[in-house]
Amino acid sequence: MPELVTEASQTLPAPVVVWLDPTRPEFGTRVITTVPDGLAALNRHGIDDARHGPHAQLWQDAAAALKAASVEPNPNNLRRAFDAMLRLVKRVAPVPTRVRVLSAPRGLRERVLGLLAPSYGRLDLAGPPSRAFSARGD
Template identity: 50%
Template sequence: MDSLPFPSAVVVWLDPRRPDFGVKLVEDVPEALYSLHRHGLEEAIRGPQSGLWKSAAGALVQAEVDPSPSNLRVAYEAFLQLAKCVAPVPTKIRKVVCPRAPRERIASFFSMA
């Protein structure tokens, strides 16, 4: 079954211990489920953010089984919250890698020039 994409990509570090290593754009439920066990997010299951990890995992599985718009939105929000707490990407980098608003898209275009 094809999964609907997230409303916007979630940006996560490929290796939070090495920020110079780069970032990954997680754009749908299967990528988010895969990312739960990588990119430093897997360590959250045993740490203080274990509740966020379990909440994100449950919401993502629910969205995988029933990809309704409401389930997809809940999964996106839960995964985004987990990524922000466990492996945050600075806003400056996120705006260049994954601009959301038209103003961010224009600014990212000029920052790469």
């Protein structure tokens, strides 16, 4: 008896964050967490333009990897789908790290910074810690 493929079994190893409309960043982002979301995103979010442009091979690689993961959602296929989708998004419509962290934090440090960012304003992952994080000097 073949295994039943559910959306939970098609979850990517980590989320991929894409712009809703790369030409209008103020519209926000979309978080891709499953293979069906990834397949749908190939035809939206500015990614569809890559299908016939200079990044057509990346688009085709992502489509092939996502289709393979939808048919057989094993860890290797899911990892390949994630990697291919991430490569495509980074090339076609990259989301800045600070926006990605707020949309879909991956690690503990990013989760904490994502929670604190709205309270403390600018989120600079490479810069020195803000005064809010430093110990009192008195």
